Amino acid sequence: MRQMKVLQGSLAGVLRTALLASLLFALSLPSPAQAAPGDLDPTFGVGGKVTTDFGGGELAFAVAVQPDGKIVTAGGSDCCVGAFRLARHNPDGTLDIAFGNGGKVTTTFRGSDSASALALQPDGKIVVAGSTGGIFAFALARYLPDGSLDATFGSGGKVTTNFGLAFALAIQPDGKIVVAGGTDNFLLARYNPDGSLDPTFGAGGKVITDFGGDDSAFALAFQADGKIVVAGKSEVFTGIVGGDFALARYNSDGSLDATFGNGGKVTTDFINHSVDGAFAVALQPDGKIVVGGATTPIPIVAPPAFALGRYLPNGSLDATFGNSGKVITSFGGPLCNSKTCLSDGVRSLVLQPGGKIVAAGRFFTGLTGLGNFTGNFALASYHPDGSVDTTFGDGGKVTTDFGGYDGAHALALQPDGKLVVAGQAALSGIPPSSGDFALARYRGDPTLFLALAANKTAFAAGETLTLSTRMANSGPDTTVDQYLGALLPPSAGPAFGCPANDAVAFVTETLGLVLTCLSAPPQSFPPFARNVTIPADLSMTVTPNVFSIAWPAGAPSGPYVVFDAFIRSGSVADGSLDPGDLPALGTTSLSFMP
Numbered sequence: 001m002r003q004m005k006v007l008q009g010s011l012a013g014v015l016r017t018a019l020l021a022s023l024l025f026a027l028s029l030p031s032p033a034q035a036a037p038g039d040l041d042p043t044f045g046v047g048g049k050v051t052t053d054f055g056g057g058e059l060a061f062a063v064a065v066q067p068d069g070k071i072v073t074a075g076g077s078d079c080c081v082g083a084f085r086l087a088r089h090n091p092d093g094t095l096d097i098a099f100g101n102g103g104k105v106t107t108t109f110r111g112s113d114s115a116s117a118l119a120l121q122p123d124g125k126i127v128v129a130g131s132t133g134g135i136f137a138f139a140l141a142r143y144l145p146d147g148s149l150d151a152t153f154g155s156g157g158k159v160t161t162n163f164g165l166a167f168a169l170a171i172q173p174d175g176k177i178v179v180a181g182g183t184d185n186f187l188l189a190r191y192n193p194d195g196s197l198d199p200t201f202g203a204g205g206k207v208i209t210d211f212g213g214d215d216s217a218f219a220l221a222f223q224a225d226g227k228i229v230v231a232g233k234s235e236v237f238t239g240i241v242g243g244d245f246a247l248a249r250y251n252s253d254g255s256l257d258a259t260f261g262n263g264g265k266v267t268t269d270f271i272n273h274s275v276d277g278a279f280a281v282a283l284q285p286d287g288k289i290v291v292g293g294a295t296t297p298i299p300i301v302a303p304p305a306f307a308l309g310r311y312l313p314n315g316s317l318d319a320t321f322g323n324s325g326k327v328i329t330s331f332g333g334p335l336c337n338s339k340t341c342l343s344d345g346v347r348s349l350v351l352q353p354g355g356k357i358v359a360a361g362r363f364f365t366g367l368t369g370l371g372n373f374t375g376n377f378a379l380a381s382y383h384p385d386g387s388v389d390t391t392f393g394d395g396g397k398v399t400t401d402f403g404g405y406d407g408a409h410a411l412a413l414q415p416d417g418k419l420v421v422a423g424q425a426a427l428s429g430i431p432p433s434s435g436d437f438a439l440a441r442y443r444g445d446p447t448l449f450l451a452l453a454a455n456k457t458a459f460a461a462g463e464t465l466t467l468s469t470r471m472a473n474s475g476p477d478t479t480v481d482q483y484l485g486a487l488l489p490p491s492a493g494p495a496f497g498c499p500a501n502d503a504v505a506f507v508t509e510t511l512g513l514v515l516t517c518l519s520a521p522p523q524s525f526p527p528f529a530r531n532v533t534i535p536a537d538l539s540m541t542v543t544p545n546v547f548s549i550a551w552p553a554g555a556p557s558g559p560y561v562v563f564d565a566f567i568r569s570g571s572v573a574d575g576s577l578d579p580g581d582l583p584a585l586g587t588t589s590l591s592f593m594p
Contacts, residue, residue: 036443038381038392039393041418041537043537044440045441046093050440051402052073052095052104052437052438052439054104054437057077058075058077059077059407059435060087060410060438061076061422062074062115062128064119065414065415065420068470068540069090069472071091071439072088073086073087073410073422074115074117074128075116075422075424076115076116076130083107083109083111084106084107084114084130084139084141085105085115086118086128087103088103089103089439091539092539099146100146100148105143109137109160110137111133112133113132115141116168117129117130117167119177124145125142125143125144126143127142127143127171128142129168129169130166137164138181139166140154140159140179141154141159142154154194159195163181163189163206164187165183165216166181167180167182167217167218167219168180168217170221170222172222173222175193176190178222178228179191180217180218180230180232181216182216184214184215185208185209185215186209187206187208188201188207188230189201190254191205201254202253202255207250213243214234214243217231218233218277219278219281221283222283227249228252230250231247231280231281232246233245233276233279235277243277244276245309246265246267247265247267247268247281249315259314261314261316270326271328274296274297276294276295279348280292280347280349282351289313290349291309292306292347293345293346294346295307296336300336302335303330303331303332304336305330305345306327306328306361307326307327307328308321308329308346308359310322311325320385329380331378333366344363344375345362346359346361347360347361347407347411348409348411350412351413356381356383356384356389356445357381358379358411359381360378360379360408360410360421361407361408362377362423363407373405375407376399376400376406377398377400377401377402378397378398379408380396381396400440402438404426404435405435406423406426407424408421408422414441414474415451416449417443417446417447419442421439446474447473447475448472448473448474449471449472449473450564450566450585451471452468452586452588453469453470453588454467454468455468458592459551460592460594461594462550463550465548465590466547467484468543469564469586471534471543471584472538472541473534473536473538476536477533477536478533478534478583480532480534481529481530481531481566482527482528482530482532482566483565484528484565485504485506485563486560486562487518487560488560489558489559491556496517497517499517499519503516503517504517504518506527506528508526508527509528509529511547522576523573528547530569534566546564551592555592556592559590560589560590560592561588562587563585564585564586566584
């Protein structure tokens with residue numbers, strides 16, 4: 001009886017409302033002896049690194065991974081006159097020649113332009129936000145999947161709003177676009193999917209929030225309830241530039257959320273009279289808010305350091321995280337009194353499925369004989385309580401040198417657990433320099449990833465259902481049995497001799513269908529394929545037609561959950577199925593109406 005409950009909890013429950021919640025720990029596989037989290041991925045570029053030259057001095061500020069595993073980066077010039085620059089790389093790090101001009105795209109607005117953020121729409125379009133000079137203005141562009149401007153957005157694919165400098169971008173579930181930035185205040189603007197300002201947000205689509213200093217917003221995220229969390233910094237003058245972490249939370253209409261902090265705002269000083277600034281934010285599933293940035297004491301007696309803060313949903317620091325809600329991680333290095341390197345620290349962060357936090361940024365390493373700055377990519381990994389994850393890199397930290405004043409500005413987590421970091425590889429830290437887009441990919445916690453999709457979400461009798469999969473593996477070789485099928489509508493159980501919510505159809509190796517009950521012994525479930533070896537370091541692989549069938553007229557009507565499960569070969573022979581036996585599961589929902 002216990003074994004049957006395990007089966008139902010780890011498969012039937014997952015297929016319904018608790019999607020993957022009971023299996024988070026089953027999604028990580030043992031790391032191969034020759035590789036560890038934090039190692040550069042040798043299957044990417046040259047030794048894990050890629051640089052892309054646009055012909056001037058450029059740097060990447062944003063990165064995103066498409067569902068097919070291709071990597072999109074966006075940025076601009078590291079000096080005065082520039083343009084939006086975009087590049088797309090294949091999963092192996094080569095430029096994708098199907099994108100723009102040989103994998104690269106350049107877009108100009110007013111001639112002094114730079115892209116700071118990007119987001120991917122579900123339809124594959126790419127939205128990029130940044131700034132354009134003259135009168136400082138938010139600048140947005142939307143691109144089709146091939147890199148051409150989307151003429152249905154704004155004016156010929158571009159939008160400008162005379163408002164300030166834009167640094168962050170996110171897309172709401174309804175397709176509206178929120179952009180955050182600042183000059184002297186936090187600035188937010190929300191746009192409709194066509195690029196027009198949304199008049200239901202703030203005052204005519206715009207919101208201004210004053211923290212009392214020289215304030216800027218650098219990161220934003222959406223809560224499940226539609227509220228918007230924004231992180232940045234509020235600078236003050238204390239003989240040298242100083243400042244605090246600054247957070248604000250807004251209701252969906254742009255008004256400050258009075259239940260958060262002090263009237264919707266929170267500031268945090270990491271060290272008394274320190275130079276602090278927040279540049280990244282991520283939301284945990286429990287509603288806690290993780291913020292990353294930099295801290296340097298004043299007077300300067302230590303180099304810039306990574307700074308992390310975790311906040312409760314009400315805006316107060318979470319005392320269970322680090323030291324009363326704060327974590328400081330030093331990479332060492334020399335002292336620095338230039339604003340060029342005082343902001344070195346966390347620039348981006350991600351949450352891994354098991355709750356670990358990975359942060360990326362720049363590590364200032366010193367000055368050359370010519371007075372040029374030098375630096376490296378820097379990453380650090382943390383356990384959910386804020387303690388350093390010593391299984392990552394060298395005692396929880398990793399640095400990567402591209403040969404000059406290098407720094408990471410953006411971080412993305414691939415579905416297979418690998419970490420993609422984007423930034424700059426430059427000869428110096430003093431503009432104008434000959435910087436290039438720089439990408440590095442690192443191993444994260446090894447993961448076997450599987451996703452399933454159907455060609456439609458609603459079917460009538462006789463229409464063809466086609467299933468496709470996406471799969472990747474950053475762990476070792478794994479041998480599995482593959483199970484493909486569908487959980488039938490709840491009312492179908494008794495009609496097939498099963499309890500309610502219990503009838504399931506399995507696709508067999510011979511492409512037949514077998515109807516059975518989830519409460520049956522698991523060793524009786526027919527596999528779709530046996531002893532399938534998923535190779536180590538498998539890049540994202542798309543299989544467009546795993547299975548196809550004309551929908552039978554006699555099938556029960558109602559909702560179906562289709563599943564594709566990898567179960568370790570032979571693990572159900574004893575009649576049990578434990579969560580560790582199910583390393584990957586993909587599901588999709590659809591309905592049948594006769």
